[in-house]
Amino acid sequence: ARPALIADALKRASARPSGNWFVVAASREVRTGGPPFGRTVGGAEVVLWRSAAGELHAGPGICPHLGAPLRESRVVCGTLVCHWHGLALDGGPFAGWEPYPAYDDGVLVWVRLDAVGGEEPTRRPVVPRRPAAGGALDAVCTTEGRCEPQDVVANRLDPWHGAWFHPYSFVDLTVIRAPRGEDDDAFVVDVSFRVTRRCVVPVRAEFTAPGPRTVVMRIAEGEGAGSVVETHATPLTGGADERPRTTVIEAVVAASDRPGFALA
Template sequence: GASRALPEGGERPLGRTVAGTEVVAWRAADGTLVAGPGACPHLGAPLRESPVRCGTLICRWHGLPLDGAPSAGWRPYPAYDDGVLLWVRLDEAGGETPLERPVVPARPDPRTAVDAVYTAVGRCEPEDVVANRLDPWHGAWLHPYSFVDLRVLDAPDPSAEAPEDGFTVEVSFKVAGRAVVPVQAVFTAPEPRTVVMHITGGEGTGSVVETHATPLSPDPAGRPRTAVVEAVVAASDRPGFAAARLAAPLLRPL
């Protein structure tokens, strides 16, 4: 989720179920991100409903304090805050070799950029989200109200000994009526469940749109569910963009 969803000094943790695993996250007293199993090791109380006091999570059932260190069988998960998104590493999910830290794409300077994070839940597998995002024709055919004049400039050659990881498109985003914003963008997949779009030409050059597909628990009918986390980090050299940054709290999804 979004880094700002866990403000420093906050008194409530975040609780999520990722790949069938309950996870709870909160800020330590120094603002560091802490994450671990979402059930209390005592009697299984849901820790997402517990308060945080001075960086320590206090189980609401019997008061077991958790400060982020291993305690009574509870052990933290590796966690990382990149300033836009919160990451928690679950070594038993995904099947990939664990990394020391997530692969965070190059982003605009946060001092001059606007970022926003939006999460939606779909009834699908993470692979479906990635395939959808990497299909350059999806937007043109199924979302003509948003995208026009799509042209693929280059794509990886699968027969190459070391094919490049990415393809480049030109596309125009509809704004209102006939008004459009043409851009050039490069799509890459730095991780198995992540797709990144870098704006490399046109309006907003340097801006980034990240799509992260996180597996959740199945729905009551046993069908897979995936959280689609979209992180946008926008930049612009237009004079009015500084004013837009001041209005960022009004622009971000609620």
Template sequence: MFRAGERLAPREVVGVDPQLEDWRQCSPAWIAGALAKAQARPSGGWYALDGSDALGREPRRFVVAGRELVAWRGPQGALRVAPDACPHMGASLSEGHVCEGRVVCPWHGLALGDEGRGRWRPLPSHDDGVVLWVRLEAPGEAVTARPILPERPAAPIAAVVRMEARCAPEDVIQNRLDPWHGAHFHPHTFAQLRVLERGDDEITVRVAYRLLGRVGIEVDARFHCVDPRTIVMTIVRGEGTGSVVETHATPLGDGRTAVIEATLATSDRPAFRVLRRFGALLVRPFMERIARRLWVEDAAYAERLAALRGGAATAERGEDRRHEAGAGRG
């Protein structure tokens, strides 16, 4: 049994331990069962759009489950999301501008706000300070007033990346339910992994992150799903205990999915408080670069699974993504 919060000292890591035989430990049946349990969880009707910082002064177009939406900052910077088609003559509101908290149509200048017009109305939306959300109601689905969020650290350094892949949301969740692939598929970041605990729909592992060459640091990380389209990794022991990585999968339509991954880092070290106050702008791009590199590679595999499921013999798009990640994987 592991003890939460205890630090693990840096040590030499040499890569995958062949004696562990990760391919034997990685059970497709367990992954499928955990995924099924995740898919059965309620979502409250909420879909992640992007990071909070990704929406500035201008309106922005999003597509969620085939629906074209426009997001903008309303009064006092509050998030607003509505159908992208102007109720007047159908122009794209995301190509307009924002004036005094209202989105202005680029075609005839119609300004639209909270009061709506005809059948056009803003949708329920939420900005949690890290991720932007919209609620789309589906028949038979119970809705919640706010997105279903995991426990987050107080005052973290947060970084969010958004990517798109030709796959289904469940391919994204399945990827994160398979931590065994990390040291094999991402040897530039992970060195070794050992399962500590495994329940029906969650798993805790000890994983070695590479710091410099053969030197790495171990942490114990728990993976669990909080809704059908979100899986969370929480560091429960080691450096950065309490830090979380939220991976949100939002269906776009036409067989595509947006991956919105939020990393919320924390530490009880005094230096972290200084870094959070003065150096967050320097650290955040580094965090984003790591997350994006991992997802370029993981999206390749997710696209391959989707292609094979669709009967395709190859997944060239996925292979192209892996090449984009660079030649330094080893």
């Protein structure tokens, strides 16, 4: 490993704008006709739900009346109804409750929190380039860790750690090219993904960080070329918390030119 190289890549990633957008869930976790979804981001409670027509809504997760946790409420015909005293929210401003901008990219749901991000806001998040939706499969995994988002990004930007700490998954890893600066800021590696003890799938992959809390691994050559693994690090706690925690939301969007792949 080359710590200075990883530190420089992390510094460049941290300087890129996010527009105050944070990944909070998989798109399928916020369902039309389903219950509200709650997530804590940077110490702020957030609630999300969909209207009867499927429109995504987001806002503070605390009821403006007496502070009930709205994630425990219910959605009635697309309206969020507080389970304490029945205050109804249709997604627009009401009684001191102000909605947050939200965006569904088809795989993940993002929420813009200007008070948490502290940057110049943008209309939409920076969504990584992915395989075309019609021929791709996606899966999303969410975990939590006692760390800061920068720790997650640094970990994912370290291509060497996979061979050292995850030999059951990666073998024959060779770094072909390291980042050369802002205009060529990618780690390129040759690596084989272990399927069984004797069966591996060799690919060439690129690791990039399009934003301060996102790392993308894209298969450039080999089986599944164009497929991506996105790692999004969303802070759970506020910046002043002495025991920071982070939600790691990882999305795999896989494609293949093999016949019948999308039907598998």
